Amino acid sequence: xxxxxxWTLPTRIFHALLVIFVISAFISSEWDKYxxxxxxxxxxxxxxxxxxxxxxxxxxKYSKFSDFNLSIYPLKEYIFSMFNPxxxxxxxxxxxxxxxxxxxxxxxxxxxxxxxxxxxxxNRGVFAFLHSSYFREMELxxxxxxxxxxxxxxxxxxxxxxxxxxxxxxxKRGTLESIVKGYKNIEGEDTKLSFLxxxxxxxxxxxxxxxxxxxxxxxxxxxxxxxxEVIDYKKENTLFVDECASCHTLYxxxxxxKKSWNIMMADLENHFGDxxxxxxxxxxxxxxxxxxxxxxxxxxxxxxxxxxTLENKDTIAITQxxxxxxxxxDIDKKYFESEKVKTKANCxxxxxxxxxxxxxxxxxxxPELGS
Numbered sequence: 001x002x003x004x005x006x007w008t009l010p011t012r013i014f015h016a017l018l019v020i021f022v023i024s025a026f027i028s029s030e031w032d033k034y035x036x037x038x039x040x041x042x043x044x045x046x047x048x049x050x051x052x053x054x055x056x057x058x059x060x061k062y063s064k065f066s067d068f069n070l071s072i073y074p075l076k077e078y079i080f081s082m083f084n085p086x087x088x089x090x091x092x093x094x095x096x097x098x099x100x101x102x103x104x105x106x107x108x109x110x111x112x113x114x115x116x117x118x119x120x121x122x123n124r125g126v127f128a129f130l131h132s133s134y135f136r137e138m139e140l141x142x143x144x145x146x147x148x149x150x151x152x153x154x155x156x157x158x159x160x161x162x163x164x165x166x167x168x169x170x171x172k173r174g175t176l177e178s179i180v181k182g183y184k185n186i187e188g189e190d191t192k193l194s195f196l197x198x199x200x201x202x203x204x205x206x207x208x209x210x211x212x213x214x215x216x217x218x219x220x221x222x223x224x225x226x227x228x229e230v231i232d233y234k235k236e237n238t239l240f241v242d243e244c245a246s247c248h249t250l251y252x253x254x255x256x257x258k259k260s261w262n263i264m265m266a267d268l269e270n271h272f273g274d275x276x277x278x279x280x281x282x283x284x285x286x287x288x289x290x291x292x293x294x295x296x297x298x299x300x301x302x303x304x305x306x307x308x309t310l311e312n313k314d315t316i317a318i319t320q321x322x323x324x325x326x327x328x329x330d331i332d333k334k335y336f337e338s339e340k341v342k343t344k345a346n347c348x349x350x351x352x353x354x355x356x357x358x359x360x361x362x363x364x365x366x367p368e369l370g371s
Contacts, residue, residue, distance in 0.1 A: 004090055004188035006062050006178055010201035014052060015179060017208065021045045022156075026149075032361035036224050039118060039125070040215040043223055044208045046111040049104055051204025056104075058200065060191040062090060068097030083169065090188035093166075099159050106152045113145040121301050122361070124226045131227070135299040224362075228300070231357030237289045239282055247276070249348045250355040253290045254298035255318050257307050261290040264316045272317070302359045319344040331366075340367040 007015075025041035028034040056065040068091075069075070075094040077087070092100060119127025121138040134141075166175045174185045193201075215223050233250060234241045244250055253261070265287045268276045278286070295303040302323070309322035318324055328344070335341055341349045348354050352363045 002185070002187045003183045004186050005182055005190040006090055006184045006186075006188070007182045008060055008063070008191055008193055008197075009182070010193070010197070010205065011055070011059070011063050012179065012182060013201075013205055014048060014055070017205065018045065018048055018052075021048065021208075021212075022152075029149075033364045033366075035118075035122070035361040037216070039114070039224055040212050042111055042114050043215055044212040045107060047204070047208040047211050049107045049111065051200075051208065052104060053108075054200065054204070059197060060193055061189065062092070062191055065101070067091045068101065069094040070097055070101065082165075085170075088186055090184065090186055096159070096162055099155060099162065103152065103155045103159065106148055106155060110145065110148045110152060113141060113148060117141040117145045122226070123228050123299070125223055128225075128227045132299055135301075135304060138301065138304065226360065226362075228358055228360065230353070233355070233357070237286070240286050240289050243276075243278060243282065243286060245355070247274070249346060251318060251347065252354065252357045252359070253293035254295050254300055254303040254357070255306060255359075256290075256316070256321075257295045257310060258291050259312065259314070260310075260316045261287065261294055263314055265290065300359065317345075318347075334369060335366060338367065338369050 021041050021044050025038055025045060028038040028041060055063055061067060069078075069089070071094075075098065078085075078089075078094045081087075115125060116127050116130070117138070118125045120130050120134045120141055122128075123131040163176055163179075166173065172185055174181075174183065178184045211223075215221055231252070241250060256264075264271070265283055268278060268283065295307040298304070305323040306318070306321050309326070315321055319328075336344045347359075350364055350366050351359050352365055353360070
C-alpha cells in the first residue's frame with residue numbers, strides 16, 4: 001500500500017506541544033496558587049496559535065487552510081458518505097478542517113479573554129491598565145473565559161472522536177498513527193518544506209517554549225507583573241495598627257463594607273467575645289479610617305466579591321461572608337485546626353501579604369501539616 005508523507009515534523013511538534021500546553025493550562029487553572037503557571041501556559045499557547053495561523057497561509061501542502069475544504073457542499077458530502085466515502089482526503093477531511101479552524105479561533109479568543117480577566121481581575125499583565133475602569137465587571141470577563149474553555153473542550157472532544165471514528169471505519173489509512181509518524185496509507189503527493197517554512201517553524205515553536213520559560217523564570221516580566229501597591233498601614237494610621245494588630249491579624253479595611261465596620265466599632269465591648277473598648281476619640285479615629293478605606297472604595301477582587309455577596313447583611317466577621325465561605329469550602333478543616341493556623345480568622349497563615357493590603361492568588365502558601 002502506498003504511503004504519503006502528509007504531516008511534516010513542525011506540524012507534529014506543534015500538535016504535541018499544543019496538547020501538552022492545553023492540558024497543563026487546564027490543570028493549573030484548578031488552583032489559585034498556580035495562576036502564574038496557568039498564565040505562562042496560556043501565553044505559550046497564544047504564540048503557538050499565532051504560529052499555526054501563519055503556517056496555515058505559508059506552510060506546506062495539507063497544512064494550509066486552502067486545503068481544508070471549508071465550504072458547505074464538501075462537508076455535507078463527507079457527512080452523508082462517511083460509511084461509504086466517495087472521496088479520499090490526504091490531509092484534513094472537511095469535518096476535521098472545520099473543527100481545526102474552530103479550535104484555533106476559540107483558542108485565540110480564550111487567550112485574549114484570559115489576558116483581559118487577568119488584567120481586570122488581578123490587576124496584572126498587559127491589560128492591567130483596564131483594572132480601575134472595569135473592575136466591577138470582572139466576573140463577566142471570567143465567565144466568558146470559562147465559557148470559551150468549555151467550548152474548547154467540546155471541540156477537542158469532537159476532534160478526538162473524529163480521529164477515533166476514522167480509526168474504527170478506515171483503520172488502514174493510519175490517520176491516528178500519522179499524527180506521530182507523519183505518513184498516511186493513502187495515495188497522494190508527499191509534502192515538502194522550504195527553507196522559509198523551516199525558519200518559520202524554528203522561530204514559532206522556539207518562541208512558544210521561550211515564552212513559557214521566560215514567564216516562569218523572570219519574576220517581574222510584563223506578562224505577569226502586578227500593579228497592586230503595598231499599603232503601609234502604620235504610616236497611614238498608627239492607631240489602627242497599634243490597637244488592632246496587637247490582638248489579631250491586621251485585616252485590610254477593604255475586606256468589609258462601611259455598614260459592617262459601623263456595627264463592629266459600635267460594640268467594641270463585645271468584640272468577638274472580648275472587650276476591646278477604646279477611648280471615644282480613638283475609636284472615632286479608627287472608624288473614620290475604616291470607613292474611608294472600606295470595600296466600597298476598593299478595586300481588589302476580594303473586596304468587590306465580598307461586597308457583592310453580602311447583599312447589605314449585618315455580617316461583621318470576614319470568615320462569615322458568603323464569598324469567604326465559597327473560596328475556602330474545599331479546604332480540609334484540618335488546616336484550620338492545625339497548630340500553625342489554629343483558626344479560620346488567621347488569614348496571614350496562608351496569605352503572606354494580607355497585612356500589607358494584598359490578597360493575591362500567587363502569594364497563597366498553605367502551611368505543611370504535621371511539620
